[in-house]
Amino acid sequence: GAGVSQTPSNKVTEKGKYVELRCDPISGHTALYWYRQSLGQGPEFLIYFQGTGAADDSGLPNDRFFAVRPEGSVSTLKIQRTERGDSAVYLCASSLTGLAGARGAQYFGPGTRLTVL
């Protein structure tokens, strides 16, 4: 079946603008995660959804970042008033469940490369 998909693959914006990044998880996966990866670093956790609700948003860096998953499938990460420091690759992952067992294995999408000029 289809894997996790993310759109757009690349996004270039100007400082201060608003951006939306979309994630389409694997069908049937109830858990969805957003991570951010800077050059030379491992991904860093941003937010985790179980179904429609944000179960853990402790990784969001500030209130300019917000994410939704209104129907428990597709998720959108929203960034307001973008700053140059927001430039990174934003990765989305999904898992069958949010539990940390075998069914919690996370599968990642190709990412969206965000560049803020």
Add this chain to the structure above:
Amino acid sequence: KQEVTQIPAALSVPEGENLVLNCSFTDSAIYNLQWFRQDPGKGLTSLLLIQSSQREQTSGRLNASLDKSSGRSTLYIAASQPGDSATYLCAAPSGGANSKLTFGKGITLSVRP
């Protein structure tokens, strides 16, 4: 707070060598540990997930082991090939049922023909 360390940052080996990639983590109260591969400019590909009840997990030429008591995991690659060249990341979940992952910085492997 979970911290994951992978050393060295880069490794270059000739084709055909067997090699071991190391990963250490600070919070041993984990339910599983996952290894990923990342090619340049790409997303992460899941290689292996080891549950805490297992000591090893194998997939083809890859074998991953987990020792919770010492806070270590290793990824063994047998008979390395140039196509194995990539960055390998290990990731451990935070304590409890929540499986949000903490990643190491990765080991960039280059296999020379």
